[in-house]
Amino acid sequence: xxxxxxxxxxxxxxxxxxxxxxxxxxxxxxxxxxxxxxxxxxxxxxxxxxxxxxxxxxxxxxxxxxxxxxxxxxxxxxxxxxxxxxxxxxxxxxxxxxxxxxxxxxxxxxxxxxxxxxxxxxxxxxxxxxxxxxxxxxxxxxxxxxxxxxxxxxxxxxxxxxxxxxxxxxxxxxxxxxxxxxxxxxxxxxxxxxxxxxxxxxxxxxxxxxxxxxxxxxxxxxxxxxxxxxxxxxxxxxxxxxxxxxxxxxxxxxxxxxxxxxxx
Amino acid sequence: xxxxxxxxxxxxxxxxxxxxxxxxxxxxxxxxxxxxxxxxxxxxxxxxxxxxxxxxxxxxxxxxxxxxxxxxxxxxxxxxxxxxxxxxxxxxxxxxxxxxxxxxxxxxxxxxxxxxxxxxxxxxxxxxxxxxxxxxxxxxxxxxxxxxxxxxxxxxxxxxxxxxxxxxxxxxxxxxxxxxxxxxxxxxxxxxxxxxxxxxxxxxxxxxxxxxxxxxxxxxxxxxxxxxxxxxxxxxxxxxxxxxxxxxxxxxxxxxxxxxxxxxxxxxxxxxxxxxxxxxxxxxxxxxxxxxxxxxxxxxxxxxxxxxxxxxx
Amino acid sequence: xxxxxxxxxxxxxxxxxxxxxxxxxxxxxxxxxxxxxxxxxxxxxxxxxxxxxxxxxxxxxxxxxxxxxxxxxxxxxxxxxxxxxxxxxxxxxxxxxxxxxxxxxxxxxxxxxxxxxxxxxxxxxxxxxxxxxxxxxxxxxxxxxxxxxxxxxxxxxxxxxxxxxxxxxxxxxxxxxxxxxxxxxxxxxxxxxxxxxxxxxxxxxxxxxxxxxxxxxxxxxxxxxxxxxxxxxxxxxxxxxxxxxxxxxxxxxxxxxxxxxxxxxxxxxxxxxxxxxxxxxxxxxxxxxxxxxxxxxxxxxxxxxxxxxxxxxxxxxxxxxxxxxxxxxx
Numbered sequence: 073x074x075x076x077x078x079x080x081x082x083x084x085x086x087x088x089x090x091x092x093x094x095x096x097x098x099x100x101x102x103x104x105x106x107x108x109x110x111x112x113x114x115x116x117x118x119x120x121x122x123x124x125x126x127x128x129x130x131x132x133x134x135x136x137x138x139x140x141x142x143x144x145x146x147x148x149x150x151x152x153x154x155x156x157x158x159x160x161x162x163x164x165x166x167x168x169x170x171x172x173x174x175x176x177x178x179x180x181x182x183x184x185x186x187x188x189x190x191x192x193x194x195x196x197x198x199x200x201x202x203x204x205x206x207x208x209x210x211x212x213x214x215x216x217x218x219x220x221x222x223x224x225x226x227x228x229x230x231x232x233x234x235x236x237x238x239x240x241x242x243x244x245x246x247x248x249x250x251x252x253x254x255x256x257x258x259x260x261x262x263x264x265x266x267x268x269x270x271x272x273x274x275x276x277x278x279x280x281x282x283x284x285x286x287x288x289x290x291x292x293x294x295x296x297x298x299x300x301x302x303x304x305x306x307x308x309x310x311x312x313x314x315x316x317x318x319x320x321x322x323x324x325x326x327x328x329x330x331x332x333x334x335x336x
Numbered sequence: 337x338x339x340x341x342x343x344x345x346x347x348x349x350x351x352x353x354x355x356x357x358x359x360x361x362x363x364x365x366x367x368x369x370x371x372x373x374x375x376x377x378x379x380x381x382x383x384x385x386x387x388x389x390x391x392x393x394x395x396x397x398x399x400x401x402x403x404x405x406x407x408x409x410x411x412x413x414x415x416x417x418x419x420x421x422x423x424x425x426x427x428x429x430x431x432x433x434x435x436x437x438x439x440x441x442x443x444x445x446x447x448x449x450x451x452x453x454x455x456x457x458x459x460x461x462x463x464x465x466x467x468x469x470x471x472x473x474x475x476x477x478x479x480x481x482x483x484x485x486x487x488x489x490x491x492x493x494x495x496x497x498x499x500x501x502x503x504x505x506x507x508x509x510x511x512x513x514x515x516x517x518x519x520x521x522x523x524x525x526x527x528x529x530x531x532x533x534x535x536x537x538x539x540x541x542x543x544x545x546x547x548x549x550x551x552x553x554x555x556x557x558x559x560x561x562x563x564x565x566x567x568x569x570x571x572x573x574x575x576x577x578x579x580x581x582x583x584x585x586x587x588x589x590x591x592x593x594x595x596x597x598x599x600x601x602x603x604x605x606x607x608x609x610x611x612x613x614x615x616x617x618x619x620x621x622x623x624x625x626x627x628x629x630x631x632x633x634x635x636x637x638x639x640x641x642x643x644x645x646x647x648x649x
Numbered sequence: 650x651x652x653x654x655x656x657x658x659x660x661x662x663x664x665x666x667x668x669x670x671x672x673x674x675x676x677x678x679x680x681x682x683x684x685x686x687x688x689x690x691x692x693x694x695x696x697x698x699x700x701x702x703x704x705x706x707x708x709x710x711x712x713x714x715x716x717x718x719x720x721x722x723x724x725x726x727x728x729x730x731x732x733x734x735x736x737x738x739x740x741x742x743x744x745x746x747x748x749x750x751x752x753x754x755x756x757x758x759x760x761x762x763x764x765x766x767x768x769x770x771x772x773x774x775x776x777x778x779x780x781x782x783x784x785x786x787x788x789x790x791x792x793x794x795x796x797x798x799x800x801x802x803x804x805x806x807x808x809x810x811x812x813x814x815x816x817x818x819x820x821x822x823x824x825x826x827x828x829x830x831x832x833x834x835x836x837x838x839x840x841x842x843x844x845x846x847x848x849x850x851x852x853x854x855x856x857x858x859x860x861x862x863x864x865x866x867x868x869x870x871x872x873x874x875x876x877x878x879x880x881x882x883x884x885x886x887x888x889x890x891x892x893x894x895x896x897x898x899x900x901x902x903x904x905x906x907x908x909x910x911x912x913x914x915x916x917x918x919x920x921x922x923x924x925x926x927x928x929x930x931x932x933x934x935x936x937x938x939x940x941x942x943x944x945x946x947x948x949x950x951x952x953x954x955x956x957x958x959x960x961x962x963x964x965x966x967x968x969x970x971x972x973x974x975x976x977x978x979x
Contacts, residue, residue, distance in 0.1 A: 114913075120828035120829070120830065120831075121799070121828055133541065135537065135540060135541055158543065159543050162541065162542060162543040163543075166541065166542065167538070167541045169534045169537070169538065170534075171534060174533055174534040174535060175534040175535050175537075175538050176535055176538075177535045177539075177553055177556075177557070178535075178557065179556045179557055179559075185535075188539065188542060188544070189542035189543070192539075192542050192543040192544050192548075193542060193543045225922060226686075227922065233538075236538075236542075240542070255685035255686055255855055256685065256855065256856070256857075256896060256899050256900060257685060257895070257896060257899045257918060257919040258685075258922075259899070259901070259916075260899040260900075260901075260916040260917065260918035260919070261918040261919075263901070263916055264915045264916055264918055267913065267915060268915075282828065282829065283829075283901075284829075284904060285900075285901045285902060285903065285904060286901050288901070288902070288904055288911070288912065289901045289902065289911055289912065289913075289914070289916065290912075290913070291912070292912055292913070308912060309912065312904045322830055323829065323830065324904050326829040326830045326832070326833045327829055327904055328903060328904055329833060329858075329862055330829075330832070330833075330836075330856065330858035330859045330861075330862050331858050331900075331902065331903040331904065332857045332858040332861070332885060332897060332900040332902075332903075333897075333900070333902060333903055334897065334898050334899070334900050334901075334902050334916070334917060
């Protein structure tokens with residue numbers, strides 16, 4: 073399968089443009105990232121806080137500029153995309169956030185928030201029937217349209233966020249800790265929904281999570297990050313069965329100690 | 337592994353179910369309204385009341401005052417309050433005090449509101465733009481506002497008075513110049529907070545431009561903050577107007593002003609002490625009203641203090 | 650019995666939030682209170698500590714070592730809170746005063762509740778910082794919260810809570826905001842402290858796996874009620890109440906073993922959502938989402954005791970009757 077997203081020698085550091093050239097190596101938030109994401113695959117990016125996983129995703133979807141190395145989407149350089157065809161690029165790469173309540177403008181009703189990507193990227197207004205269709209795809213009814221974020225539950229908000237992201241039919245869906253702020257039962261619903269949506273819309277899914285078990289359920293490939301670098305990557309089953317790095321083994325052991333088998 | 341049949345324990349002493357308060361208990365609408373009002377913070381109701389009175393008096397004075405506030409009547413100088421036809425008495429030129437207070441309300445309100453709005457619009461715009469720009473512009477703005485805040489407002493007003501001549505317009509301009517840097521600087525903080533929110537990042541992710549985000553996402557979300565600021569600014573503007581008029585660079589002879597009334601009453605403090613009390617009290621109540629209003633608005637608009645929802649367990 | 654709760658009812662206005670018929674915690678033992686959002690577990694824990702918001706009403710009986718806590722004045726509750734009951738919250742960054750040095754914060758409870766001299770207080774603070782395995786406690790004393798890592802801050806919070814050697818430590822989601830490797834250390838610390846000091850632990854969490862790693866017994870809450878209690882492993886491996894069963898089934902699973910077979914397979918989610926306060930259905934509150942519910946579930950279920958240590962409130966329980974899987978057909 074052709075690689076849809078490719079990162080080569082990618083580096084990133086926060087801070088102004090003035091002094092990044094002289095930055096000592098331990099201040100890089102991302103270092104020497106070599107990554108290949110195949111079209112239609114599901115990739116999990118795991119790591120602890122400060123590992124750079126969220127930063128990586130933001131660079132890949134063009135929200136943060138690379139400061140070294142390159143990122144290519146569908147064969148073209150990311151910088152090139154953003155200069156010449158930013159709207160097309162953004163349409164094809166969407167992002168959902170960890171805390172759904174804060175990813176929706178508290179002063180906008182759902183129908184306004186839902187229409188935003190289409191209005192910004194396709195420059196057209198959105199008829200209500202279309203929005204109802206989006207909501208149905210994520211298991212929500214039309215009564216949600218007139219609500220404000222504080223009137224909906226965490227699970228409902230995450231569904232709306234997903235509907236919003238998918239409203240422009242992206243190729244790649246980046247999900248940054250999509251279930252970290254919801255309960256186990258809601259998490260199960262959201263993960264099922266993600267898997268259904270991926271199948272239905274032929275999505276390439278990139279999911280960031282600190283929870284290895286969740287990633288293990290959804291993603292066939294996995295990348296383990298630490299301190300801004302990729303420690304290990306490969307097929308999830310392989311990495312879990314035979315981790316090549318002691319850090320990965322540590323993470324697995326810690327996750328195992330608090331895991332619960334779904335039972336008979 | 338329990339192989340025995342489960343034992344049925346006799347039902348434990350049940351707790352009594354709480355009586356449900358049906359909606360029908362609040363039988364008539366008036367009770368409900370009263371309950372709503374009582375639930376509001378005290379500062380909001382008192383502040384709202386005071387401001388309401390001020391606005392009503394000011395509006396009323398546009399169409400009616402007991403006497404013409406600037407009509408001089410030498411034969412009726414310094415009448416005490418309670419004299420027939422002159423509820424609060426007259427001043428040293430025989431002008432009705434009550435009418436002057438009412439017309440003064442109009443003046444204070446006008447200066448307060450106009451200068452606040454005139455300072456807010458560009459001030460917020462500059463603050464938003466700075467918040468959305470890089471650190472260079474933010475530092476630049478900070479330096480400029482530092483200078484602006486350091487300049488003494490009264491001095492600026494006096495200088496302006498020399499250039500533009502005294503009068504209400506001068507006062508408004510002076511207040512706006514004084515407010516602008518403060519508004520800009522004070523807007524940056526909340527604006528930056530909102531810019532760091534996920535929904536702003538999401539807006540960038542689906543292709544919105546920076547100006548759009550600032551206007552359509554940041555501005556509405558700092559709205560409550562601005563409203564509260566505005567209320568306090570009106571209070572300050574009223575105070576400054578009174579001070580400048582007291583000094584003689586504010587409202588001139590044909591415009592009633594509480595500050596100028598204070599100035600005129602000062603030499604007469606032995607003869608007619610109450611002449612100072614009325615404008616002084618008016619200033620105090622107006623300023624208090626707007627401050628309380630701002631405080632009360634801040635309380636109800638603060639998202640942390642929404643009506644007590646049953647807490648999520 | 651260190652902690653005895655009977656007929657506890659926590660309410661806000663006319664709405665009942667929590668209703669627990671009975672819950673026990675013996676001295677020195679560890680109990681996990683498990684529930685999702687809306688279960689009432691945090692409100693229960695806060696009510697035990699007397700930290701519920703002023704608009705919340707608590708009735709019933711909460712006895713700590715025989716002394717009744719419900720209805721005590723704020724002063725008396727405050728005294729008990731520092732010396733006999735310790736509380737550790739979820740977010741260490743918010744629970745610590747950012748402008749106060751660590752040493753002062755940890756010693757606060759000691760200074761209020763004991764009459765130790767300054768030197769003795771300092772010694773105790775160092776002692777307790779060592780107990781929570783913070784390296785170089787003399788240096789930590791002088792630091793501010795923002796200079797420590799998340800895990801270190803949580804250890805400081807635990808140190809503060811145990812400074813006066815309380816009989817009971819209540820921990821509300823203490824590791825939720827921490828990385829998984831750091832979490833492991835904190836959980837091990839809590840178990841060790843409980844064993845060493847003979848301190849009872851009430852561990853509140855939404856995560857069954859975390860609770861099992863720390864406690865011996867668990868109590869599962871749903872929509873304000875206790876639905877099941879028993880030994881942790883037992884309840885998780887062979888749940889009786891259908892909610893517990895569904896909760897366990899909704900877990901994404903383990904990593905080892907045949908985890909590969911699960912990749913891409915749907916999880917077993919629970920239909921519907923937790924009923925909101927004030928909208929609880931009559932009878933069993935889970936019946937709207939339970940595939941095994943029948944008409945008789947509309948009546949209030951009674952507490953059923955299974956064996957010596959298990960209780961549940963289900964009319965169609967699982968895993969009963971000769972230890973076999975019971976699909977509820979009764």
